[in-house]
Amino acid sequence: MPVQVPKYMYVKSKIKEWAATGEIRPGEQVPTEHQLAEQFQMSRQTIRMAMNELEHEGVLYRVQGRGTFLSNGFLSGKGTDISHRIIAVVTTYISDYIFPPIIRGIETRLSQDGYSMLLLSTNNDHQKESQALESILQTPIDGIILEPTKSSHYNPNTRKFLSILARRIPIVMLHGSYVELGLPCVRLDDEEGGALATEHLHSLGHKKIGVLMKTDDIQGKLRFRGFMRMSTRMGIDILPEWIRFSSTEETDENVSQYAKMIAGVKSEERPTALLCYNDALAAKLLSAFLELGISVPDDLSVLSFDDSHLAEVNHLTSVKHPKYDMGVKAADRILTSVRIRQHNSKETVDDYIYPTELSIRSSTKRIATHSPSKMP
Amino acid sequence: MPVQVPKYMYVKSKIKEWAATGEIRPGEQVPTEHQLAEQFQMSRQTIRMAMNELEHEGVLYRVQGRGTFLSNGFLSGKGTDISHRIIAVVTTYISDYIFPPIIRGIETRLSQDGYSMLLLSTNNDHQKESQALESILQTPIDGIILEPTKSSHYNPNTRKFLSILARRIPIVMLHGSYVELGLPCVRLDDEEGGALATEHLHSLGHKKIGVLMKTDDIQGKLRFRGFMRMSTRMGIDILPEWIRFSSTEETDENVSQYAKMIAGVKSEERPTALLCYNDALAAKLLSAFLELGISVPDDLSVLSFDDSHLAEVNHLTSVKHPKYDMGVKAADRILTSVRIRQHNSKETVDDYIYPTELSIRSSTKRIATHSPSKMP
Numbered sequence: 078m079p080v081q082v083p084k085y086m087y088v089k090s091k092i093k094e095w096a097a098t099g100e101i102r103p104g105e106q107v108p109t110e111h112q113l114a115e116q117f118q119m120s121r122q123t124i125r126m127a128m129n130e131l132e133h134e135g136v137l138y139r140v141q142g143r144g145t146f147l148s149n150g151f152l153s154g155k156g157t158d159i160s161h162r163i164i165a166v167v168t169t170y171i172s173d174y175i176f177p178p179i180i181r182g183i184e185t186r187l188s189q190d191g192y193s194m195l196l197l198s199t200n201n202d203h204q205k206e207s208q209a210l211e212s213i214l215q216t217p218i219d220g221i222i223l224e225p226t227k228s229s230h231y232n233p234n235t236r237k238f239l240s241i242l243a244r245r246i247p248i249v250m251l252h253g254s255y256v257e258l259g260l261p262c263v264r265l266d267d268e269e270g271g272a273l274a275t276e277h278l279h280s281l282g283h284k285k286i287g288v289l290m291k292t293d294d295i296q297g298k299l300r301f302r303g304f305m306r307m308s309t310r311m312g313i314d315i316l317p318e319w320i321r322f323s324s325t326e327e328t329d330e331n332v333s334q335y336a337k338m339i340a341g342v343k344s345e346e347r348p349t350a351l352l353c354y355n356d357a358l359a360a361k362l363l364s365a366f367l368e369l370g371i372s373v374p375d376d377l378s379v380l381s382f383d384d385s386h387l388a389e390v391n392h393l394t395s396v397k398h399p400k401y402d403m404g405v406k407a408a409d410r411i412l413t414s415v416r417i418r419q420h421n422s423k424e425t426v427d428d429y430i431y432p433t434e435l436s437i438r439s440s441t442k443r444i445a446t447h448s449p450s451k452m453p
Numbered sequence: 454m455p456v457q458v459p460k461y462m463y464v465k466s467k468i469k470e471w472a473a474t475g476e477i478r479p480g481e482q483v484p485t486e487h488q489l490a491e492q493f494q495m496s497r498q499t500i501r502m503a504m505n506e507l508e509h510e511g512v513l514y515r516v517q518g519r520g521t522f523l524s525n526g527f528l529s530g531k532g533t534d535i536s537h538r539i540i541a542v543v544t545t546y547i548s549d550y551i552f553p554p555i556i557r558g559i560e561t562r563l564s565q566d567g568y569s570m571l572l573l574s575t576n577n578d579h580q581k582e583s584q585a586l587e588s589i590l591q592t593p594i595d596g597i598i599l600e601p602t603k604s605s606h607y608n609p610n611t612r613k614f615l616s617i618l619a620r621r622i623p624i625v626m627l628h629g630s631y632v633e634l635g636l637p638c639v640r641l642d643d644e645e646g647g648a649l650a651t652e653h654l655h656s657l658g659h660k661k662i663g664v665l666m667k668t669d670d671i672q673g674k675l676r677f678r679g680f681m682r683m684s685t686r687m688g689i690d691i692l693p694e695w696i697r698f699s700s701t702e703e704t705d706e707n708v709s710q711y712a713k714m715i716a717g718v719k720s721e722e723r724p725t726a727l728l729c730y731n732d733a734l735a736a737k738l739l740s741a742f743l744e745l746g747i748s749v750p751d752d753l754s755v756l757s758f759d760d761s762h763l764a765e766v767n768h769l770t771s772v773k774h775p776k777y778d779m780g781v782k783a784a785d786r787i788l789t790s791v792r793i794r795q796h797n798s799k800e801t802v803d804d805y806i807y808p809t810e811l812s813i814r815s816s817t818k819r820i821a822t823h824s825p826s827k828m829p
Contacts, residue, residue, distance in 0.1 A: 298633035
């Protein structure tokens with residue numbers, strides 16, 4: 078007696094057969110669970126199991142409220158082994174701040190190998206990330222470059238990521254990782270950046286350092302960790318009343334409050350220097366200071382991260398970000414991952430962590446010798 | 454002309470003087486901001502600055518709605534330099550599961566050096582952690598052993614931790630860290646544990662592995678990361694439909710649903726093995742299976758973490774946890790940290806990461822050769 082194949086496997090092979098013979102064409106709807114259950118005289122449970130597996134193999138895709146369709150990737154029975162020459166690029170933002178040069182770097186490197194980009198942004202919002210992943214699951218792509226969304230929170234989209242990985246679509250992370258997925262990441266050494274920034278302020282005589290940090294991303298946590306480490310090493314006191322953490326949504330309000338707090342106390346009661354999460358936050362702070370008559374660097378020094386055009390315009394001392402080069406590096410790594418996958422190789426792609434350096438401008442200066450921190 | 458001392462520093466020194474001369478005694482209320490502003494003829498802003506600094510130095514403490522008091526730690530002008538021989542121990546739970554032996558280990562080691570424990574639990578709830586930190590800020594202690602609460606979320610209590618660190622009270626973390634604080638941690642190598650568990654299942658022929666993970670703690674994320682890494686290395690397919698993440702609050706409901714899902718499909722459509730976050734979760738799963746007539750390990754293998762009494766009772770194969778020894782190690786490290794601090798030394802305390810091994814019992818077994826995964 079031949080080994081009996083489980084029913085759901087039979088259903089799977091029939092659907093694949095229809096696809097291979099052109100009975101259903103890519104993009105066309107397949108019969109509903111109910112119709113298939115009738116046709117095969119099987120339980121809907123069994124049909125669902127078959128459909129789920131086909132979905133995870135990338136043969137079928139579902140559209141909420143519309144039905145299940147044959148994937149474009151399914152041609153002549155080859156499943157997802159075809160190269161579509163498309164890489165999905167999912168970032169928190171696309172056209173603002175440091176993102177244009179990063180994306181230009183990605184595009185330049187991808188186009189060298191004849192790949193195009195599918196660009197999606199999450200606005201640092203989990204719901205939008207979920208929608209982006211839905212789009213990706215319905216589009217024939219070869220790989221993904223992804224910047225995580227609120228990476229220091231629990232990620233509600235983990236199962237969507239697993240569905241992508243189950244289809245053997247490689248992912249390279251940008252700027253930070255989701256710990257649980259352990260995917261290769263191209264990023265800055267944010268902790269060292271925080272330490273370097275703190276060391277620079279200390280070298281200018283600053284011992285009372287305020288911090289304005291964003292903490293919904295792992296980058297902010299690591300930058301702060303670097304600040305804490307260097308403060309301990311240099312004997313700099315931690316001033317909890319001058320340390321403020323904000324989510325993306327709270328940043329504007331907190332920056333404006335913080336500026337008012339600074340303006341509200343005498344100069345000897347203020348921190349002498351401020352470490353900011355990034356140039357965008359620092360630029361907001363500077364414009365609040367301008368209105369309040371606080372002068373940088375005369376009243377206090379300000380240092381931030383990313384060395385963006387905002388740092389140039391505002392003369393901010395800032396931790397450098399490789400931008401274009403980071404885009405090239407991320408693209409390079411996803412192309413390698415795609416090749417590894419196509420050859421079914423066991424190779425893996427490593428993290429790439431950029432060392433940090435400072436771009437020193439006029440927002441930081443040596444503390445005046447009559448400062449209160451020098452008093453007996 | 455002598456250098457003029459900032460007004461707030463004058464206020465600080467006056468309050469310290471009252472304390473040193475016994476004009477205010479430890480535990481007694483100090484005058485209100487308003488009264489002090491009148492008495493010194495200064496702005497409330499200035500008084501507040503002085504009080505804040507005294508609070509951060511541990512000279513004063515505030516009780517919400519009651520007022521500000523002289524700390525017990527402030528005796529004969531020595532500030533917080535006195536050793537109280539008390540270590541605060543803050544864990545998610547105290548009397549359940551693996552916590553009794555851990556706490557016994559802590560207690561044994563502390564008592565060797567003449568220290569007592571102040572025991573507080575958070576029930577893995579941020580609000581309760583906040584209350585625990587409030588208690589600590591009002592009690593004269595020398596150091597803290599702290600197990601983080603929901604360490605994979607944003608921690609709303611970061612500023613309270615900074616207030617503790619600003620008072621130079623050392624903290625040693627247990628089981629996992631808050632990334633942004635970069636504190637020394639005594640923990641298991643959770644990622645290796647996840648990899649080891651997966652390798653064991655693979656060595657028994659399992660290729661369809663379900664996962665029930667908790668993800669509000671960093672441990673769960675790391676265990677899952679280890680599972681992902683070893684799955685990739687061993688060519689084990691990821692089955693998103695059989696991978697479930699739960700918060701502490703969702704665990705009971707999700708375990709019961711998962712058991713029903715398993716019971717609802719044919720054996721060839723099930724995973725052949727399940728990896729569980731810990732023994733407590735696995736024990737719940739086993740009792741749900743018992744009701745549903747699913748037999749472990751005959752219908753499927755189950756593997757979990759912590760090697761607790763629940764693993765013994767339920768014959769669970771489980772990743773070992775050092776328990777008592779981990780308590781001793783954490784106590785040892787906090788005592789070292791206290792000594793370093795007392796000597797104003799620049800030394801630091803490192804992480805201690807336990808390597809993992811398995812305790813193999815009868816809940817895991819070699820997969821039967823007629824299993825569907827062996828079919829053509």
